[in-house]
Each structure stands twice: as C-alpha cells, then as structure tokens.
Amino acid sequence: MIEIKNNSVILSIGKNKKYDLPFLWLRDNCQCDSCRITETQEKQFLLHTVPVDISPKSVEVKDSNIVVDWPDDHKTFIPIKIIEESGSLRYPDHEEWPKDYKPQKFDWSEFLGNKEIAVEALKHFVKFGAIVLKNAPKEPNSLEFLSKRLGPIHEVLFERIHNVSVTGHVYNVAHTSKGLPPHNDFASYKSQPSIQALHMLENECEGGESIIVDGWQIVEDLEYDNPDYFEILKNFNVPFREFDEHNETYAEAPLIQCGNDGSIESFRFSNQLMQMIDPNRKNIKEFYKAYHEISSRIFDKKYHSTFRLNGGEVLIVASLRVLHARESFIPSGKRHLQDAYFFYDNAANNIVLLSN
Numbered sequence: 001m002i003e004i005k006n007n008s009v010i011l012s013i014g015k016n017k018k019y020d021l022p023f024l025w026l027r028d029n030c031q032c033d034s035c036r037i038t039e040t041q042e043k044q045f046l047l048h049t050v051p052v053d054i055s056p057k058s059v060e061v062k063d064s065n066i067v068v069d070w071p072d073d074h075k076t077f078i079p080i081k082i083i084e085e086s087g088s089l090r091y092p093d094h095e096e097w098p099k100d101y102k103p104q105k106f107d108w109s110e111f112l113g114n115k116e117i118a119v120e121a122l123k124h125f126v127k128f129g130a131i132v133l134k135n136a137p138k139e140p141n142s143l144e145f146l147s148k149r150l151g152p153i154h155e156v157l158f159e160r161i162h163n164v165s166v167t168g169h170v171y172n173v174a175h176t177s178k179g180l181p182p183h184n185d186f187a188s189y190k191s192q193p194s195i196q197a198l199h200m201l202e203n204e205c206e207g208g209e210s211i212i213v214d215g216w217q218i219v220e221d222l223e224y225d226n227p228d229y230f231e232i233l234k235n236f237n238v239p240f241r242e243f244d245e246h247n248e249t250y251a252e253a254p255l256i257q258c259g260n261d262g263s264i265e266s267f268r269f270s271n272q273l274m275q276m277i278d279p280n281r282k283n284i285k286e287f288y289k290a291y292h293e294i295s296s297r298i299f300d301k302k303y304h305s306t307f308r309l310n311g312g313e314v315l316i317v318a319s320l321r322v323l324h325a326r327e328s329f330i331p332s333g334k335r336h337l338q339d340a341y342f343f344y345d346n347a348a349n350n351i352v353l354l355s356n
C-alpha cells in the first residue's frame with residue numbers, strides 16, 4: 001500500500017512492515033538500466049543532477065516493484081524485496097560468551113577445503129571473536145594458507161609472519177618466558193590489526209597456557225557500571241609505541257572506540273606498549289582513575305577463557321575485541337609460535353561470498 005506525503009512515500013507491507021521513503025531516496029535508488037552500470041551493478045546516477053526538492057508525478061506498486069514517474073519523465077522502479085533486504089544483517093552480530101566459554105575447534109583442512117564448514121567457523125568467529133583450528137601443519141609460515149579464508153595478510157613492521165620464541169629476536173615481553181598480560185598487538189598503529197592468528201608450531205614447555213579475554217564485554221559492563229569512566233576512555237588519546245633498532249611504530253588513540261550508534265568497534269589495550277602521557281594533558285587525573293578501573297577488570301577471571309594451545313593448533317582472534325594473554329612458562333622444552341594479522345572485514349564478508 002502506498003501513500004504520498006509532502007516529501008516522502010509511505011509504503012506499508014502487510015500489517016507490521018512500514019517504510020517512510022524520502023523522494024530523494026527513491027530517485028537515488030532507481031534500479032533502471034540508465035541509473036545503474038549494468039555490468040557491475042554499481043550506481044551511475046548522480047544525485048546532484050536532480051533538484052533537492054524533486055517530487056514525483058505519480059507513485060504506484062506494480063508487480064512487487066515501486067514505480068515512480070518523475071517530472072522529467074524518468075521512470076524509476078525498485079523491487080520491494082530489495083528494500084526489505086536492505087535492513088538485514090550481512091552476518092551475525094557479536095554475542096556474549098556463555099559461562100566457561102572455550103573457542104570452538106575446527107579442523108584446519110576442513111576449514112580450508114569445505115565451504116560449509118568455513119561458513120560455520122566464520123560465523124562462530126564473528127559471534128564470539130575467537131576460533132581454534134586443530135590438525136594444522138607444524139611447518140613455519142603455514143599461516144599464509146589462511147588467506148584463502150581470511151583475505152590477504154595485514155603486514156606490519158618487524159616481520160610479515162612474526163616469530164615468538166625465547167631463542168629468536170627479542171623486542172617484546174612475548175619473547176621471554178614471563179607471563180604476558182592481556183593485550184592486543186600493535187596498539188602502536190592507528191589502524192591496529194583486526195584479526196590475529198597465533199599458530200603454535202611446538203609447545204613442549206610446562207605452563208604457558210593461553211588466555212583470551214572478551215574486551216568488549218568488559219567495556220560494555222564498564223559503560224553500565226560507570227558511564228563517566230567509559231566516556232573518558234572513549235575520548236582520551238593514549239600513546240603507544242613498539243620499536244627496535246630498525247623499526248618504529250607509534251600511534252595515539254583512545255582505548256575505546258565506538259560507532260556513531262554507540263556500539264563498540266574497538267578496544268585497544270597494551271600495558272607493555274603504552275607510553276608516558278604528557279602530565280599537562282587535560283583530564284589526566286580522571287583518565288588515570290578510569291584506566292585503573294579498566295585495568296583491574298581485565299584481570300577479572302569472569303572475562304577469561306583459559307586453555308592450552310598445542311603444537312599444530314591455531315588460535316584466531318578478532319583482535320579489536322578479544323585480548324590475548326599467556327601464563328608464564330618454564331623454558332624446559334621447545335616453544336615456537338608464529339603470528340600473522342588479517343583484516344576482519346575480509347573474513348566477515350567471506351561469510352557472504354561462501355554462502356552464495
């Protein structure tokens with residue numbers, strides 16, 4: 001059912017679906033062959049070529065399309081189905097971890113070879129921010145193969161595939177046998193890596209259990225319990241730096257970043273990379289109180305999932321949400337981990353691609 005108002009068209013479908021479609025929206029979304037590039041399905045029509053107060057001569061519903069006649073005799077049609085689809089989620093929303101959550105395990109070869117399993121794994125990944133691949137090769141640089149499902153490697157300085165062992169190049173606390181507090185890697189980049197894959201090649205050491213932490217849950221709870229702390233952490237830029245004699249990375253950014261609907265998009269946390277903040281900065285006292293609070297929440301076990309990552313297993317985390325940590329270990333045997341970074345967008349959009 002159609003009803004024309006002053007600057008929009010009300011479209012009602014059944015009893016409870018209603019859309020208020022602005023005239024400019026209707027003109028902009030015309031699906032005719034002259035308004036689209038038919039080979040690519042891209043838009044060709046340019047909005048500024050019609051007056052801002054454009055108003056239709058007539059509007060009707062015909063064969064499940066909205067059909068609009070404009071004063072310049074252009075005829076617009078839009079299938080109602082695509083209007084209804086425009087509001088649906090492309091992939092699942094994030095979900096709270098159930099009690100005693102452990103990331104679901106998928107077989108390495110099935111993840112790479114079977115589309116259905118890849119979709120199931122990627123859906124679990126976007127919901128909970130973590131999965132584990134088992135039966136992975138124990139060969140160095142095997143993470144390259146994950147590009148088939150996660151898109152190209154997001155390279156950063158130091159190494160394309162990072163080696164973490166106590167015998168290699170030591171530029172970070174991870175390269176010692178000390179416990180590693182919860183963090184996400186490369187907070188020292190403005191565009192911090194959004195997926196981290198941690199590939200355990202060998203793990204013969206005692207201790208060194210892996211811990212992952214749902215950072216978004218911590219942030220959501222903080223927003224509920226103490227909105228003032230949440231606000232300051234959202235607005236206060238913190239400097240981070242990671243470097244060695246050949247590499248320099250540095251960025252300033254707030255610990256919490258939200259989308260314009262208020263939903264959390266990123267939680268940045270790295271005690272080891274955080275730099276001295278200029279003490280003259282406005283609100284530094286308030287920042288430090290809020291920072292103390294969130295720092296203690298990060299160590300609250302209710303947000304943790306702890307497990308042993310064995311040789312031949314790959315932990316993949318949505319690293320703008322899930323922090324990782326490691327218990328200390330006794331360097332009694334070999335322990336070699338490699339990590340690489342990927343783009344979250346590519347992994348999530350592969351759910352759509354692989355579902356076709």
Ligand SMILES: [Fe+2]
Binds near residue numbers: 174183184185
């Ligand atoms: Fe790390």
Ligand SMILES: [Zn+2]
Binds near residue numbers: 033077
């Ligand atoms: Zn058109």
